[in-house]
Amino acid sequence: MGLDMNDQPLWTPDAQRRNHARITAFMRAAEQRSGQTFDAYHDLYRWSIEEPEAFWSLVWDFCGVIGDKGAVVLEHGDDMERARWFSAARLNFAENLLRHRGPETALHFRAEDRVEQSLSFDELHAQVAAVAAWMRGLGLQPGDRVAAVLPNMPQTVVAMLAATSLGAVWTSTSPDFGVESVLDRFGQTEPKLLLVCDGYFYNGKLIDVRERARAIRDGLPSLVETVEVPLAGIGGESAGIAWEHVLATPNDGQIDFERLPFDHPLYILYSSGTTGKPKCITHRAGGVLLQHLKEHQLHCDIHEGDRVFYFTTCGWMMWNWLVSVLASGAAAMLYDGSPFHPDGRVLWDYCDDLDFTLFGTSAKYLDALAKADLRPRDSHRLKSLNTLCSTGSVLAPERFGYVYDAIKRDLDLASISGGTDIVSCFVLGCPILPVYAGESQCRGLGMAVEVFDAKGRPVVEQQGELVCVKPFPSQPLCFWGDADGSKYHQAYFARFPGVWHHGDFVRLTRHGGMVIYGRSDATLNPGGVRIGTAEIYRHVEQLDEVVESLVIGQDWDNDVRVVLFVVLAHGLQLDDAVRQKIRRQIREKCTPRHVPAKILQVDEIPRTKSGKIVELAVRDVVHGRPVQNLGALANPEALEQFRNRPELEE
DSSP, rough: OOOOOSSSOOOOOHHHHHHOHHHHHHHHHHHHSSSSSOHHHHHHHHHHHHHHHHHHHHHOOOOOOOEOOSSEEETTOOOOOTTTTTEEEEEHHHHHOOOSSSSSSSEEEEETTTTEEEEEEEHOOOOOOOOEEEEHHOOOOTTTTTEOOOOOHHHHHHHHHHHHTTTOOEEEEEEOOHHHHHHHHHHHHSEEEEEEEEEEETTTHHHHHHEHHHHHHHTTOOOOOEEOOOSSSSOOOOOOEEEHHHHTTOOOOOOOOOOEETSEEEEEEEOTTTTTOOOOOEEEEHHHOOOHHIIIIIIOOOOTOEEEEEETTTTTTHHHHHHGGGTTTTEEEEEESOOSSSHHHHHHHHHHHHHSSSSEEEHHHHHHHHTOOOOHHHOOOOOTTTEEEEESSOOHHHHHHHHIIIIIIIIIEEEEEEEETTTTEEEEEEETTTTTTTTTEEOOOOEEEEEEOOOOOOOOSEEEEEEEOSSOOTTOEEEEEESHHHHHHHHHTTSSSSSSEEEEEEEEEEEEEEEEEEEEEGOOOOOOOOOOOHHHHHHHHSSSTEEEEEEEEEEEETEEEEEEEEEEEEEEOOOHHHHHHHHHHHHHHHHHOGGGGGEEOSSSBBBBBOBBOHHHHHHHHHHOOOOOEEEBBBOGGGGOOOOOOOGGGG
């Protein structure tokens, strides 16, 4: 079933934007290399998946990767699990991110209205040189893990670049994680060095995390040293060596970059952990670098000198994605704190003050802006802004309209989706394609993405499973500690042998775009009909009475019934009139099968630390099953509203 949307594009790039786009220059380079003519994006896309060796080799050259490419691009290309990219290559990730020098801004940082800092490319290089020298003195070797529980601040980027310049493996979370959640992650990856902060700011408040930091330090027997990075300036007993001491390490200003294999581990990221201990997803340095360069320059049209912002914490893969913009000579705009303190203007003030060219956020943030009737275009210039990226959850078609009406008309609205598993995207924006309401503009170059039905057959304009049928460089290297690779295989390749199964319920459109309906494991199945949760959220949350919602399938009478939980506007109670309005909206906008059997009011929707709603955890609570890792949730107490509801026994 397709979405009911206008088939006219909301935005079409003009000739100047198309001609100036990095992807247009890349297309001309691809024509020279291939001897073919590419008239449109979809011609280039087809070549990129039919000739992956030529495509990824050109990405390396076009983006100017520093390192030795070697003669071999792809081995075992017919076997996704065994495929190896650039097996003879040698490179260093940090060297590529630190290639640009000069007085121009590399990093700018705001912590709400409390702290502001900036580093030029020269200052960034100098600080990384000092910290790398200190880490060498500590005895860090390639492959050692460096862990951080830090805000999204310049010191975090400096520490990551210093660690990866040595070939150490970087892993991070944000300081709002509880002690057990951090130990569930870092306890598996056994870091030698830990970086913590003294505190952070959120919603105008100072949160002191020194006691938590000491508990984390004491819970990691693998540690050789701990460093405390100041943000809040609290003072008192420190959890480790002072950051200022590390920065004062004598050095000659040079960085001795370790050139390592393409598959050398770079990052360890973690699954949300709501169904058990988090998986330790280990990513390869070359794959992350190539994929991010491709996404930034070709899909997001990031040029040298651009200023790129993404609202993220260091516990979400978008942080890793954001800092890679340094490799394109762009500046990373960092922010830590609430996006609504002191009010909903704060991020747009930042955007205007620093002339952002790309503004990245979550679909939920755009929902909140629209619900609050905020219109940044009426209050801000946004003169340099040319791309707005949305991810984290499904962006409803109506929110596309909101962006063009209330934020900016001449804007590439890129609804992007991929995830922690690939630290990048399967579907993205494209500066030379039109934007249609409710659709991601395109499948990523070099990503052989298809939609499979239940029998593993590719389909178009039908809902199904998002899969990738050919190897790509940013496939994870492994799960840390998964010695025989069985967990890795089970996570991605067990459903469709030899094919990456990502777990998103989607539809490929005739435009070549993608509509996402939600996670496959959260898909509803009443009477055997699959329903994506995003279809219901889209229409329910248009109602003025509904702030947000969460829907699950409850096992009932040898079938599944749809149960909808709603957070209502302040002061409202869920009565029969509101229930009927919700049911009528769903019946008219979707189908009778989408209409919930039960609608219940709650005060709060439970979420992960990165803001994603946790349908599976709520489903477990409703069915009396334990939730495996409450520490992965930002607000675990919210689950109690769903437990033992008498209405669900009827």
